[in-house]
Amino acid sequence: MLTEELCRKLLETRALDVIACSLDANSSQTYQAIRQGKGAVFENVTANIERLVAMRNAMGLDRPKVQINSVLMKINQHELRELLRRWEPIVDHITVLPVHAYGGVGKLSFLEKAGISQRGKGKCPLLSYMLVAFADGTAGACCGDSNGVLRVGDFSTQSMKEIWNGPQLDYIRRVHAKRDFEKLPVCRDCDLTFSPLYWAGCYMYTMYRRMRG
Numbered sequence: 001m002l003t004e005e006l007c008r009k010l011l012e013t014r015a016l017d018v019i020a021c022s023l024d025a026n027s028s029q030t031y032q033a034i035r036q037g038k039g040a041v042f043e044n045v046t047a048n049i050e051r052l053v054a055m056r057n058a059m060g061l062d063r064p065k066v067q068i069n070s071v072l073m074k075i076n077q078h079e080l081r082e083l084l085r086r087w088e089p090i091v092d093h094i095t096v097l098p099v100h101a102y103g104g105v106g107k108l109s110f111l112e113k114a115g116i117s118q119r120g121k122g123k124c125p126l127l128s129y130m131l132v133a134f135a136d137g138t139a140g141a142c143c144g145d146s147n148g149v150l151r152v153g154d155f156s157t158q159s160m161k162e163i164w165n166g167p168q169l170d171y172i173r174r175v176h177a178k179r180d181f182e183k184l185p186v187c188r189d190c191d192l193t194f195s196p197l198y199w200a201g202c203y204m205y206t207m208y209r210r211m212r213g
């Protein structure tokens with residue numbers, strides 16, 4: 001969906017700090033095994049990211065920073081080193097997270113085995129700075145909501161400002177402000193508001209994996 005025209009429009013807003021692109025693989029085969037939705041074509045996605053960076057640079061802008069987000073899993077860990085080698089010279093940041101259960105998309109067995117109740121009760125920070133664009137052009141509130149439960153608009157018919165200030169996102173924020181998570185099961189069952197210790201462990205694990213190559 002990150003067409004040349006959309007890239008130009010995004011860049012011309014001069015309003016974005018970061019565009020983060022989800023890319024969990026360094027080959028078409030692995031990418032397709034992970035991302036099975038319509039529009040999820042490895043070659044298109046990688047070409048779009050490269051074009052976005054090239055257009056930003058050609059316009060002499062230093063923002064938005066372009067970031068790649070990768071979730072490390074058994075299925076893609078053999079490609080991590082190549083992914084880093086390929087993208088480090090191109091993008092501004094690469095974030096590698098261990099597999100997680102944002103969005104309540106599943107229970108992580110290692111947390112369950114440790115007897116840890118991973119469900120947090122805090123207000124989610126993502127709602128104050130993030131909008132997600134799905135491959136079909138619809139907008140979401142949360143990058144971990146891979147099932148698209150928290151859809152809040154449609155980029156093909158609405159401006160970013162309309163979506164950001166729109167009723168769907170406002171409703172989600174108000175539910176979080178009241179900690180009324182029974183109204184949003186996807187957030188009730190999410191790990192993001194888990195304790196800082198958990199996240200420290202995740203990041204240490206990621207760094208450890210990276211150091212080991």
Ligand code: SF4
Pocket residue numbers: 102103104124125126127141142143144145186187188190191192193
């Ligand atoms: S609490 Fe809700 S909005 Fe925040 S990461 Fe979890 S699912 Fe997403």
